[in-house]
Amino acid sequence: MNIPALFEIVGLRYRLLWAKVRLKRGRVVLLVGAYFLVLPVLIVMFTGGIGSALAAVSSGKAESVAEIVLGCVYLDAILIAILLGSGTSPAFAYSELRRYPLSRLDRAGACELTAFLEPIWLFVLALDLGIAVGFHAFLGASSLLLAVLAAFLLVVTNFLLARIVSVLVDWVASRRVGSLLVAIVMSLGIVAPPMFQNLRRSAPLWKNRLFPLALGWLKFTPPFVAAGIMTEASALAALYRLLALLLWCFLFAALLALSGRLPSATPTVAGVRTPWDGPCDRIAAPFGSSAPLVSKTLRYYLRCNRARTLFLMTLLMFLCLLFLHVNPRHADGGLVVAIGMLPFVGWGGAMGMGANAFGFDGSGFRRYFLSPASPSSVLRVASLVPLCLSALLIPLALLCCRHLLVGPVNYVVWAMLVSSALGGLFFFNALAVWTSLLMPGKSEITAAFAREVAGTKLVALVGIVPLFLSVALAGMLGVATLVRYWWVLPVMTVAAACFYFVTLGVGARVLSERRERILSMVERGY
Amino acid sequence: MSTAIEMTHLRKQYGQITAVADLSLAVPSGSLFGFLGPNGSGKSTTVGCLTGLLEPTGGAIRLLGEPFDSNCVALKCRIGVMPENLGLFEALYAGEFLAFQARMYGLDERTSRQRVAELLAAMELSNQGKKPLAAFSAGMRKRVAFAAAVVNAPEILFLDEPFESIDPAGVVVMKQWLRHIVAEGRTVFMTTHVLETAERLCDRAAIIRSPGQLVWQGDISQLASGRPIAVDGEEFPTLEALFMHVAGKPYAATLSWL
Numbered sequence: 001m002n003i004p005a006l007f008e009i010v011g012l013r014y015r016l017l018w019a020k021v022r023l024k025r026g027r028v029v030l031l032v033g034a035y036f037l038v039l040p041v042l043i044v045m046f047t048g049g050i051g052s053a054l055a056a057v058s059s060g061k062a063e064s065v066a067e068i069v070l071g072c073v074y075l076d077a078i079l080i081a082i083l084l085g086s087g088t089s090p091a092f093a094y095s096e097l098r099r100y101p102l103s104r105l106d107r108a109g110a111c112e113l114t115a116f117l118e119p120i121w122l123f124v125l126a127l128d129l130g131i132a133v134g135f136h137a138f139l140g141a142s143s144l145l146l147a148v149l150a151a152f153l154l155v156v157t158n159f160l161l162a163r164i165v166s167v168l169v170d171w172v173a174s175r176r177v178g179s180l181l182v183a184i185v186m187s188l189g190i191v192a193p194p195m196f197q198n199l200r201r202s203a204p205l206w207k208n209r210l211f212p213l214a215l216g217w218l219k220f221t222p223p224f225v226a227a228g229i230m231t232e233a234s235a236l237a238a239l240y241r242l243l244a245l246l247l248w249c250f251l252f253a254a255l256l257a258l259s260g261r262l263p264s265a266t267p268t269v270a271g272v273r274t275p276w277d278g279p280c281d282r283i284a285a286p287f288g289s290s291a292p293l294v295s296k297t298l299r300y301y302l303r304c305n306r307a308r309t310l311f312l313m314t315l316l317m318f319l320c321l322l323f324l325h326v327n328p329r330h331a332d333g334g335l336v337v338a339i340g341m342l343p344f345v346g347w348g349g350a351m352g353m354g355a356n357a358f359g360f361d362g363s364g365f366r367r368y369f370l371s372p373a374s375p376s377s378v379l380r381v382a383s384l385v386p387l388c389l390s391a392l393l394i395p396l397a398l399l400c401c402r403h404l405l406v407g408p409v410n411y412v413v414w415a416m417l418v419s420s421a422l423g424g425l426f427f428f429n430a431l432a433v434w435t436s437l438l439m440p441g442k443s444e445i446t447a448a449f450a451r452e453v454a455g456t457k458l459v460a461l462v463g464i465v466p467l468f469l470s471v472a473l474a475g476m477l478g479v480a481t482l483v484r485y486w487w488v489l490p491v492m493t494v495a496a497a498c499f500y501f502v503t504l505g506v507g508a509r510v511l512s513e514r515r516e517r518i519l520s521m522v523e524r525g526y
Numbered sequence: 527m528s529t530a531i532e533m534t535h536l537r538k539q540y541g542q543i544t545a546v547a548d549l550s551l552a553v554p555s556g557s558l559f560g561f562l563g564p565n566g567s568g569k570s571t572t573v574g575c576l577t578g579l580l581e582p583t584g585g586a587i588r589l590l591g592e593p594f595d596s597n598c599v600a601l602k603c604r605i606g607v608m609p610e611n612l613g614l615f616e617a618l619y620a621g622e623f624l625a626f627q628a629r630m631y632g633l634d635e636r637t638s639r640q641r642v643a644e645l646l647a648a649m650e651l652s653n654q655g656k657k658p659l660a661a662f663s664a665g666m667r668k669r670v671a672f673a674a675a676v677v678n679a680p681e682i683l684f685l686d687e688p689f690e691s692i693d694p695a696g697v698v699v700m701k702q703w704l705r706h707i708v709a710e711g712r713t714v715f716m717t718t719h720v721l722e723t724a725e726r727l728c729d730r731a732a733i734i735r736s737p738g739q740l741v742w743q744g745d746i747s748q749l750a751s752g753r754p755i756a757v758d759g760e761e762f763p764t765l766e767a768l769f770m771h772v773a774g775k776p777y778a779a780t781l782s783w784l
Contacts, residue, residue: 277625277639292629296615296622303617303658364615369579371630372602445617446660512596516540516580523611 002106009100009110010117013091016526038119042126049130050137053230057138066227067218069131070154074223077124078162079189087118087159088166094260108257116159125155128226135230146238150229153245157222160252167259173305174446183312187320222248293373293381300353300360301389304445307353314348315393319400326404335479338401339416339489343424345397346390354386354429357436359443363523369515376508382436383504387429394421412486419489426496430503437510440518442525530555530590530682530713531576537584538571538738545571546738549585553730558704558714560728560746562721562765564773568738569717570610573686576715577607590681603631606680608688612671616660620651620670623659624677631678645673648699664691672700676707683707685716689723701727725749725765735773742772 056065081087090111097107132147169186172178218224225244232238280302284294301307318341326334358365368378401417402409511518520526531553538546546568553559563569574580576587578596587594594601607613615623624645628638646652649669654662659670668691675683683704689697704714704727718724724731725746732743742757746765754761755768762768770776 281625289632292626296618296626299622300615300617360617362616363609363611363613366579366609366611366613367615367627367630369596370577370602370607370609370613371627372599372632373630374597374599519579 001109002102005100005102006106006110006113009092009097010113013114013117016091038122041119041123045123045126046130046133049127049132050134051130053131053134054138057135062135062139063227063231066131066135066231067224070128070223070227071218071221073124073127074154074158075189077120077158078165079186081120081162082166082169083186084120087115087120088162090115112163112256115163116156121155121159124158125152128152128154132230139231140233143235143238146235146242147230150226150238150242150245153242153249154222154226157245157248157252160249160256161222164252164256164259167256167262169309170305171259171262173309179305179308180312182309183316186309187313187316220244287381290373290377290381293378294385297381297385300445301385304353304360310348310351311389311393314345314351314390315396315400318342318345318397322400322404326406334405335407335413335416336482338405339420339482342394342397342401342417342420343427345393345421346387346423346425347428348390348393354383354432355435356439356441356443357382357386357432358518358522359436359441360445361522362442365515365519365522374508375512375515376504379433379508379511380504383429383433383507386432387425387500390425390429394418394425397421412483416482416486416489419493423489423493423496426493426500430496430500433500433503433507437507437514437518440521442522528555528591529553529588530557531559531715532588533572533576533585534587535585536572536575536582536587536738538568538575538580539583544737546575546582549734549738549740551732551740551743553713553715555713556708556711557730558708558728559716560724560731561715561717561734562719562724562731562769562773563717563734564736564775565719567734567736567773569734570686572734572738573607573609573684573715573717577605577609577684578602579609603678604680605682605684606675606678607684608668608671608675608686609684610686612667614659614667614671614674617658619656619658620654620662621646623670624673627674628677633678641677645677649673649696665693665696668692669696676703680712682713682715685714687718688716689718689720721765721769731765733769733773742768 052069053066056062056069059065091114092111094107094111097110102110128151129148132151133144136144136147169182173182222245225241225248229238229241229245232241280295280298281291283298284291287294321341322334322338325337353360368375398417398421529552532551534550536546536549537544549568549572561569561572571580575582576589576594578594578598581596589601590604592598592601615626618626621642624642625638628642633641649672651666651669651673659667662670668688672685672688675685688700692700708714716724716728729745729747730743731746733741735741744755746755749755749763749765754763757768757771760771762771
């Protein structure tokens with residue numbers, strides 16, 4: 001392998017990253033970010049790992065707890081990496097590196113290394129290393145070196161599996177009905193842990209037969225093998241398990257190489273007449289002079305794998321989570337959870353493309369200013385299309401509430417549910433406008449869950465935090481208090497709507513003023 | 527003869543960097559105007575300012591006799607632009623993109639359909655089916671961008687490096703169209719690095735050098751009939767010779783290892 005060239009390419013990736021923030025005080029921002037955010041998180045992860053090892057040893061079931069912790073971290077890392085598009089795609093395309101005098105292996109190595117060195121895998125590595133060190137310190141496991149190696153190899157398998165899943169998700173999502181399939185699988189992946197917990201408690205067949213059987217098979221998986229190494233007293237046995245982990249690495253690497261051979265999903269139908277007068281144009285027709293912008297934006301949404309999948313996933317996840325939390329024994333019947341989760345429905349639509357509304361246009365962004373269109377109409381269309389698409393989900397989500405909620409669904413409850421949904425819709429779409437204007441990034445429409453820009457991640461995080469906070473707060477207050485102060489929700493909805501419409505007005509001026517900067521960001525990526 | 531494009535003391539700065547220093551230029555209606563200059567001299571920036579993409583830092587622009595800025599929606603309907611980097615919506619198909627352009631410029635449904643169909647046929651793009659523009663070759667993308675620039679039959683057509691990457695047959699067709707547009711009394715404002723093309727095609731030209739400073743402008747139609755242009759007491763039989771005299775810097779570096 002051409003190691004110097006490999007490191008040169010990895011270095012280039014970081015030089016480009018550095019160049020992106022090389023604005024006024026950009027370097028300072030990066031340094032502050034690196035020292036005051038990444039490093040503390042790494043330390044927290046590492047000490048958290050040590051803490052969980054200590055808890056596992058104190059519980060007296062060191063290996064079982066290690067298996068559960070490492071297994072959960074393993075699955076969550078894959079899910080988060082794919083959902084946030086972080087650490088699942090190389091910084092450079094394999095074909096981009098063909099111009100350099102590098103062998104196939106070098107090219108593949110450079111590509112994978114740039115994806116592996118994303119912060120997410122460093123955080124996972126810190127956590128796994130903490131667990132390994134913790135077990136060695138508190139349990140007196142065989143060898144620290146073997147435990148550390150196991151942690152490292154575990155993260156490598158975790159990364160490789162996330163890459164394979166990401167490639168498959170991209171491939172499936174780009175097929176007809178693929179988005180629906182991916183949405184179902186990912187929704188199930190998110191709701192699977194609480195579902196299994198419920199099953200374990202309630203279904204005897206699962207508890208007595210299927211669970212032990214599944215556990216037997218799981219013993220061979222990387223997190224369970226790594227847990228065995230970290231808690232193993234015999235060095236020889238740990239070494240054998242380490243070899244098994246190494247085999248997993250080779251297997252996943254081979255599968256990743258094979259996944260690169262999946263046929264391209266780009267439809268090229270030579271000889272077919274170009275369809276340019278389709279349903280999108282008919283839907284857009286009533287919008288008058290903005291109709292071409294509306295039909296273009298609708299086409300982009302229909303062709304964006306990520307947007308399609310997230311759109312479908314939003315409703316599926318809402319349905320699954322509501323179903324899991326509805327408890328017929330309590331009077332609230334899931335009302336608290338429904339109110340907490342309904343804003344999520346409005347958030348889902350904005351997540352697809354709305355949070356980076358111009359990022360998918362690339363050099364086409366300049367057309368908005370060359371064409372006879374006002375910045376306000378451009379921004380209105382860029383924001384109202386995801387808002388309307390998300391709004392389509394709200395009646396369906398309310399229908400789910402109607403059928404799943406236990407207890408009386410009277411006018412007050414309806415007002416609360418509708419307000420919660422509309423409030424989230426306006427708030428998150430307003431936020432998406434600001435991230436589109438202030439944090440745009442170059443994005444590819446064909447990549448389902450690949451590289452995503454900071455703005456989208458911000459909306460994702462801002463969306464998740466209030467989601468859980470509201471559920472927790474509502475849970476603490478109780479349904480009686482909620483119903484007593486029902487009017488708070490409509491008031492908040494009106495405030496959110498005002499925020500949205502003010503944002504559209506102010507945003508048009510910002511769009512006009514920042515157009516050169518946005519063009520540079522969405523066209524060149526810096 | 528009326529003036530189609532007029533810029534007075536045009537200035538454009540990107541922070542501390544001056545892209546166009548102080549450019550004053552008038553382009554008569556019905557001319558095929560070549561806007562020439564070395565790399566980085568400010569040609570594309572000037573076109574960006576003239577078409578509403580960029581906000582000039584200073585100076586004034588008049589198009590078709592009316593003052594122009596980026597908010598002049600009505601005036602934008604009368605111009606066509608093939609910008610730098612083409613500005614295509616890459617997820618759309620060729621027909622969809624042309625239809626988008628036609629509708630944006632306010633063409634009615636019947637005219638849009640007719641023009642899009644004719645342009646697709648003329649540009650040999652009718653059979654590309656459901657192929658997004660991102661999958662097109664560089665030359666085909668350029669054809670789409672050219673078609674998009676002319677779909678509204680503009681009174682002024684701005685073209686930034688129009689012939690680059692297009693095959694010779696395509697170039698011949700495009701040149702014919704440009705001559706036809708000019709013969710109709712419309713104006714073409716074109717940047718190019720191919721001086722032979724500019725010499726044969728354009729009737730007037732301006733040469734600028736970094737940062738957007740006009741060094742020469744005038745009639746170049748006489749070059750096609752073999753008559754030289756006199757500048758600073760010297761005669762230049764080709765546009766290339768004139769360009770090198772007013773704006774060119776010969777590459778002095780010698781690479782001994784090459």
